[in-house]
Amino acid sequence: MRLILRPSLLLLLEEKESHGYELYDQLSAFGFEPQRLDSSVVYRDLREMEELGLIDSSWDDDSKGPRRRVYRILDDGRTRLTEWMDVLDSIQGRMNRLIDRYKTNQV
């Protein structure tokens, strides 16, 4: 469900800067289970959003353990997040129409 993944990541980054591994963990809040979502997908999407100029990153060498690439949201990312929310709204409308019509038929 990449449709939800990118906005989820952007939302988390809007709340606070973070690195891939931590974001991957926090995605469970949006119903992403580690069994169904490989972490590489998250890293890839972060990289892509960085190329698009929605977020940027730098290495954090102060933390213990392997070094982390810490991401921050940019203004373009905030704008894009708003747009995505609108898209999600309209998709919800479409799904509602579908589900309602299904239920009507079942009566």
Add this chain to the structure above:
Amino acid sequence: MRLILRPSLLLLLEEKESHGYELYDQLSAFGFEPQRLDSSVVYRDLREMEELGLIDSSWDDDSKGPRRRVYRILDDGRTRLTEWMDVLDSIQGRMNRLIDRYKTNQV
């Protein structure tokens, strides 16, 4: 949005048997615009669902114009439609959580 396309087609076929071209027309009820959805995608998906045993088809030679392949939903298709509705329900739940959290942040 293939996530919505297949259940939409199955739902329409649950209501009444139909052929690809007509189904393509009726998809506007679920927010599919001809500008964004090529008809070949619909034909392809119908064929795939037929191979999966969700629907079956036969040629209608009585109608005027080019011959139509008329699809009917099968029991497996009805079962699958129910399952898809459950999936859509859960995705809606996830999108709700996302949208709500976004709105909370904007306050």
Add this chain to the structure above:
DNA sequence: ACCAACTATTGACAAATTGCAGTTAGATTG
């Protein structure tokens, strides 16, 4: 000291999906 488990990121490749354009062909309308 050593090994397993956990943290953290990346790369590569196969498989699936998508978009787009084109082909065939009957019927209708001006």
Add this chain to the structure above:
DNA sequence: CAATCTAACTGCAATTTGTCAATAGTTGGT
């Protein structure tokens, strides 16, 4: 008789996704 509409299908390139493996630092246990 040419254009338009109906109807279905095919092929291919481009993109997206899924899966798996590689690398590497850190921590905890024996």
